[in-house]
Amino acid sequence: MATKSDTTSETKVFENVVCPFCATLCDDLKVHVTNNQVGKMINACNLSKGVFQNAHKDWTTPMIDGKQVEYDHAVEEAAQILAKANNPLIYGLAATDVEAQKKCIELADLIGANLDNASSV
Numbered sequence: 001m002a003t004k005s006d007t008t009s010e011t012k013v014f015e016n017v018v019c020p021f022c023a024t025l026c027d028d029l030k031v032h033v034t035n036n037q038v039g040k041m042i043n044a045c046n047l048s049k050g051v052f053q054n055a056h057k058d059w060t061t062p063m064i065d066g067k068q069v070e071y072d073h074a075v076e077e078a079a080q081i082l083a084k085a086n087n088p089l090i091y092g093l094a095a096t097d098v099e100a101q102k103k104c105i106e107l108a109d110l111i112g113a114n115l116d117n118a119s120s121v
């Protein structure tokens with residue numbers, strides 16, 4: 001990965017960045033970083049842009065409709081959604097550790113869900 005500084009601002013440009021968010025592993029991303037925030041990205045798909053540009057967000061706080069809730073409430077809401085689903089899909093898991101993936105597989109078996117990962121995009 002090469003780095004170039006943009007002398008007109010505090011922006012650093014990282015070239016040939018490898019994206020880890022699906023099995024394609026694109027290795028030609030150009031990523032602009034200003035004040036420790038990812039900005040403009042070249043050669044990145046929307047999935048990659050979304051994850052890189054929101055990397056600093058706190059994803060550990062459970063939320064429903066954008067509002068912070070307690071974990072128990074979030075789990076109950078998720079269970080209700082899954083229980084009502086006609087064709088549930090458990091998707092992603094590319095950045096999920098093995099123990100969590102095992103739990104997802106158990107859940108998919110339990111509710112008859114389809115299971116897919118990010119390599120299918």
Ligand code: SF4
Pocket residue numbers: 019020021022023024025026043044045046047048
């Ligand atoms: S998520 Fe997008 S940019 Fe990243 S490796 Fe996959 S296709 Fe490439």
